[in-house]
Amino acid sequence: MDVIVTDSGFSADTWSDETTLSFASETDPENLTLPKAIQRVVITFPNFADGRGFTLARLLRLRGYTGILRAKGPIISDQYAMARRSGFDEIAISQAQALRQPEKDWLFRSNWTAHSYQSRLQASS
Amino acid sequence: MYQYNGFDTAFLKERNLQFRDQVRRRISGALSEEEFKPLRLMNGLYLQLHAYMLRVAIPYGTLNSAQMTALASIAEKWDKGYGHFTTRQNIQFNWPKLQDVPDILDALAEVEMHAIQTSGNTIRNVTADHFAGAAADEIEDPRPYAELLRQWSTDHPEFQFMPRKFKIAVSGSAKDRAVTRAHDIGLLLKKRGAEIGFEVIIGGGLGRTPMIGKTLCEFLPKSDLLPYVEAIVSVWNLLGRRDNKYKSRIKITVHEKGLQEIQRLVLKRFSELRPQFKGQDQTLLNALKKAFATPAWIDTPTTTFHENYATYQNFKSWVDINTSPHRNNDYAIATVSLKTPGQTPGDASSAQMRVVAQLAKTYSHDELRISHAQNIVLPHVHKSHLFALYNGLYPAGLATANAGLISDIIACPGMDYCALATARSIPVAQEIALRFKALKLEHDIGPLQIKISGCINACGHHHVGHIGILGLDRAGVENYQITLGGDATETATIGERAGPGFDASTIVSAIERVVFTYLDLRLSNLETFLETFRRVGAPPFKAALYPDASEGKNAA
Numbered sequence: 001m002d003v004i005v006t007d008s009g010f011s012a013d014t015w016s017d018e019t020t021l022s023f024a025s026e027t028d029p030e031n032l033t034l035p036k037a038i039q040r041v042v043i044t045f046p047n048f049a050d051g052r053g054f055t056l057a058r059l060l061r062l063r064g065y066t067g068i069l070r071a072k073g074p075i076i077s078d079q080y081a082m083a084r085r086s087g088f089d090e091i092a093i094s095q096a097q098a099l100r101q102p103e104k105d106w107l108f109r110s111n112w113t114a115h116s117y118q119s120r121l122q123a124s125s
Numbered sequence: 126m127y128q129y130n131g132f133d134t135a136f137l138k139e140r141n142l143q144f145r146d147q148v149r150r151r152i153s154g155a156l157s158e159e160e161f162k163p164l165r166l167m168n169g170l171y172l173q174l175h176a177y178m179l180r181v182a183i184p185y186g187t188l189n190s191a192q193m194t195a196l197a198s199i200a201e202k203w204d205k206g207y208g209h210f211t212t213r214q215n216i217q218f219n220w221p222k223l224q225d226v227p228d229i230l231d232a233l234a235e236v237e238m239h240a241i242q243t244s245g246n247t248i249r250n251v252t253a254d255h256f257a258g259a260a261a262d263e264i265e266d267p268r269p270y271a272e273l274l275r276q277w278s279t280d281h282p283e284f285q286f287m288p289r290k291f292k293i294a295v296s297g298s299a300k301d302r303a304v305t306r307a308h309d310i311g312l313l314l315k316k317r318g319a320e321i322g323f324e325v326i327i328g329g330g331l332g333r334t335p336m337i338g339k340t341l342c343e344f345l346p347k348s349d350l351l352p353y354v355e356a357i358v359s360v361w362n363l364l365g366r367r368d369n370k371y372k373s374r375i376k377i378t379v380h381e382k383g384l385q386e387i388q389r390l391v392l393k394r395f396s397e398l399r400p401q402f403k404g405q406d407q408t409l410l411n412a413l414k415k416a417f418a419t420p421a422w423i424d425t426p427t428t429t430f431h432e433n434y435a436t437y438q439n440f441k442s443w444v445d446i447n448t449s450p451h452r453n454n455d456y457a458i459a460t461v462s463l464k465t466p467g468q469t470p471g472d473a474s475s476a477q478m479r480v481v482a483q484l485a486k487t488y489s490h491d492e493l494r495i496s497h498a499q500n501i502v503l504p505h506v507h508k509s510h511l512f513a514l515y516n517g518l519y520p521a522g523l524a525t526a527n528a529g530l531i532s533d534i535i536a537c538p539g540m541d542y543c544a545l546a547t548a549r550s551i552p553v554a555q556e557i558a559l560r561f562k563a564l565k566l567e568h569d570i571g572p573l574q575i576k577i578s579g580c581i582n583a584c585g586h587h588h589v590g591h592i593g594i595l596g597l598d599r600a601g602v603e604n605y606q607i608t609l610g611g612d613a614t615e616t617a618t619i620g621e622r623a624g625p626g627f628d629a630s631t632i633v634s635a636i637e638r639v640v641f642t643y644l645d646l647r648l649s650n651l652e653t654f655l656e657t658f659r660r661v662g663a664p665p666f667k668a669a670l671y672p673d674a675s676e677g678k679n680a681a
Contacts, residue, residue, distance in 0.1 A: 028363075029363060048160070048163075048286070049163060049246070049286050050286060050367060051246075051283065051284070051285060051286025051287055051362065052362060052363050052367075054282055054283040054284075054286070054362075055283045055359050055362045055363055056363070058282075058283055058359075059397070062397050062398070062401070063397070076156075076160055078143070078147065078164055079285075079286075081282070082282040082283075082285060083282075084282075085282035086282045086283055100155065101155070105150070105155075108143075108146065109143075114135075114139070115132075115135060115136040115139050115140075115280070116280075117136070117276045117277065117279050117280060117281075118277065118280075118281055118282065120132065120276075120405065120409075121276065121277055121351065121402070121405060121406045121409065122401050122402055122403065122405065122406070123403065123405040124403040124404055124405060
């Protein structure tokens with residue numbers, strides 16, 4: 001049972017498979033298409049060093065996806081801000097990971113809207 | 126030059142707190158070395174042969190005297206009293222202790238410096254022409270764009286766990302002094318009628334598969350710079366190979382997919398990204414241009430300069446070799462050589478850093494540059510100050526008149542420092558420089574760039590040296606291969622491999638034979654080594670290197 005990480009810390013996973021669409025990190029962006037009804041999408045990360053999911057998330061948002069976007073995999077707390085800024089709403093980690101990376105490590109990075117050069121550069125003038 | 130505002134200062138403070146916490150968690154075991162590795166790399170901390178190595182960013186090679194003085198202090202306080210300037214305009218400290226690094230980063234932050242993304246699979250230091258803002262031949266100062274790209278790439282959420290590193294260089298002159306054609310993205314400011322825009326080159330790179338970059342876009346309007354560059358990196362982040370790190374760089378992606386396909390993908394991504402940039406980046410760019418405005422030139426006579434030039438031979442020699450034309454006729458660009466024969470190329474002691482900082486403050490409008498050739502540049506020196514500058518450099522061992530000459534060798538740290546190295550490079554550089562100094566031939570030989578790499582990763586840029594030397598390991602013994610006719614400028618060329626390698630005891634005399642062949646064959650002392658090579662080709666040089674090779678035998 002995964003632990004779900006959001007800006008307010010840990011919570012239990014309430015999703016079931018039928019309601020979500022899942023994309024692997026190697027998904028071709030041309031195949032990033034969503035039926036309009038889908039409101040829950042997961043992008044899986046095979047390991048924390050593979051940053052493709054961040055670009056996929058961004059593309060999904062650019063293409064108009066407004067539902068919940070979850071990153072799932074062995075993501076470390078130091079990647080939390082990256083994930084949120086790329087468009088993820090939450091991260092699903094394993095119980096074992098949650099033990100090694102306690103809630104306080106994730107909360108330490110929950111101020112993800114601050115100190116973002118990219119947001120500054122994309123603002124309207 | 127750029128000065129931090131509240132946002133930059135707050136960002137850096139937060140970033141350093143994050144790294145301090147990461148070090149704490151590493152030491153406590155909460156982070157494994159595998160997890161800590163990308164985090165320390167994206168904060169510039171390598172693990173090398175003997176110790177950690179901290180690579181501090183010098184954005185587009187520009188710094189002021191306060192910053193250079195701080196680097197001197199850091200070297201004294203937390204290192205062994207020296208630093209090494211690199212081929213990407215950064216500085217490396219070779220001996221910091223892990224637990225001291227957060228304090229070093231805080232000391233850097235005090236002078237608006239950092240080590241962010243100087244390593245790791247991130248977008249690295251955006252480098253630029255070290256004569257930017259000063260060169261007589263400049264179209265436009267590339268540094269506002271380099272600073273814009275630096276900010277855009279800093280802590281970019283998508284681009285910190287990429288297939289590999291990513292390197293961008295910007296040149297503002299038709300004379301490419303930034304090696305743009307050997308970068309993942311090279312940006313060349315150019316004119317189209319009255320408009321100035323960018324030629325965008327991609328897929329250049331050295332290392333085990335050296336390639337000269339290809340033009341992706343002939344003319345990119347300035348306002349499209351960020352979304353276009355972001356489109357390229359975004360496409361590559363998804364496409365770049367993650368199964369084989371030797372095939373990850375965009376040069377391989379272009380090679381495998383074809384330039385046209387990459388163009389198609391980039392344009393598609395660009396069309397999605399362009400609307401995200403609503404104008405604030407251009408507003409910031411205009412503010413940056415003001416930050417890089419030319420200094421208030423002084424206006425005094427240059428008579429004493431001409432008198433001293435006519436009187437003092439050593440000074441004349443230094444002016445002739447180490448100064449370059451400035452956009453203001455009464456000024457000069459001065460190169461401070463860190464290549465005294467016998468010294469480690471690119472190294473400066475704390476004492477030397479302090480001397481050059483003070484001289485820059487007094488004589489160069491408080492500005493210094495680091496060139497990819499591992500030298501320091503004082504970009505704005507009024508000619509009336511050159512004599513005092515020279516006399517200030519001389520006692521510190523910083524007045525060697527060899528910029529661009531055979532002893533101005535680019536050499537990576539090599540096996541003396543680097544865990545990746547297959548051979549030592551520093552001793553070879555030292556011996557070559559000392560040999561030609563002893564022969565008293567340097568000035569006669571003229572411009573000749575030797576570049577030495579201690580392994581196939583080519584951090585010494587040997588592929589684009591007029592003479593390149595690659596140090597390998599052959600059955601446990603150092604073996605040095607020679608390449609000929611490389612060129613790092615706008616006529617970029619990958620050097621041609623001459624033939625079998627030489628061992629440490631014969632490499633210097635092999636280089637001698639190459640140089641003597643040039644001296645024999647050149648039409649006059651006005652024809653440079655590279656010009657002679659391009660005229661006569663490799664065969665006479667190969668014949669000189671391998672006199673015992675039988676006729677018809679292919680020495681390559």
